[in-house]
Amino acid sequence: MIRVGALVKRYAAAAEPALRGVSFEVASGRLVAVLGRSGAGKSTLLRCLVGLERFDEGTIEVDGVTVRAGDGPRGLRTLHGRVGLVPQSLDLFPHLSALDNCTLAPRVVKGERRAEAEARAAGLLGRLGLAAEQGAYPEHLSGGQRQRVAIARALTMEPRVLLYDEPTSSLDPSLRDEVRRTLLTVKESGVTQLVSTHDWEFARSAAEWVLVLEGGAIVREGEPGQVVG
Ligand code: ADP
Numbered sequence: 001m002i003r004v005g006a007l008v009k010r011y012a013a014a015a016e017p018a019l020r021g022v023s024f025e026v027a028s029g030r031l032v033a034v035l036g037r038s039g040a041g042k043s044t045l046l047r048c049l050v051g052l053e054r055f056d057e058g059t060i061e062v063d064g065v066t067v068r069a070g071d072g073p074r075g076l077r078t079l080h081g082r083v084g085l086v087p088q089s090l091d092l093f094p095h096l097s098a099l100d101n102c103t104l105a106p107r108v109v110k111g112e113r114r115a116e117a118e119a120r121a122a123g124l125l126g127r128l129g130l131a132a133e134q135g136a137y138p139e140h141l142s143g144g145q146r147q148r149v150a151i152a153r154a155l156t157m158e159p160r161v162l163l164y165d166e167p168t169s170s171l172d173p174s175l176r177d178e179v180r181r182t183l184l185t186v187k188e189s190g191v192t193q194l195v196s197t198h199d200w201e202f203a204r205s206a207a208e209w210v211l212v213l214e215g216g217a218i219v220r221e222g223e224p225g226q227v228v229g
């Protein structure tokens with residue numbers, strides 16, 4: 001569950017706040033889209049939710065843990081274990097296989113043993129349709145496959161909430177459906193998902209609920225078929 005209350009984020013260098021009082025809730029296991037054009041504040045919102053960005057006012061609650069404006073790095077770190085982010089740039093390690101990309105964080109951050117980390121990573125890659133690509137390096141994977149490796153990698157940390165920053169933007173439009181199917185597969189495991197996008201068609205086809213972000217504020221929300229551009 002995500003509950004965001006009156007969230008305000010100002011960047012020191014910017015005249016206008018990037019987020020100006022954002023409030024919304026996402027129930028556990030739901031798949032929700034944040035729609036907005038470039039500059040609306042989507043990435044800022046996701047970075048706040050994952051604890052990468054301090055914020056100036058408001059609260060973020062994830063599965064019973066609340067972080068408040070002014071909380072320092074320790075407060076923000078409580079979000080790290082609960083919330084995963086699939087960044088827009090994906091940031092896969094080019095010199096590591098798909099499997100090794102997925103075992104690095106569990107081994108380094110959680111101190112998991114190799115065999116244990118590999119077993120779970122292999123299971124996740126298999127569920128996302130990448131059983132045959134475990135040993136492949138990122139340069140030999142398609143854009144859609146790299147995307148799924150990045151998603152599997154985020155899931156290895158067992159987040160309760162997974163955020164995606166524009167998962168379709170770098171892909172061919174025909175791969176929208178592939179991303180949509182992946183989100184539905186992840187949904188089966190009960191993970192709460194929030195997907196930022198500027199792609200109305202994708203949001204309408206994939207999400208159960210849509211939040212429209214404009215100029216750092218949520219201006220509308222509703223069922224995908226009901227919300228208009
Ligand atoms: P989106 O992801 O929807 O394109 P962003 O969250 O990246 O939007 O940006 C929201 C606003 O915050 C924009 O006006 C952007 O220029 C500004 N912004 C984003 N990151 C920074 C930063 N590090 N410093 C100053 N301003 C920023």
Ligand code: MG
Nearest residue numbers: 042043044165
């Ligand atoms: Mg962005």
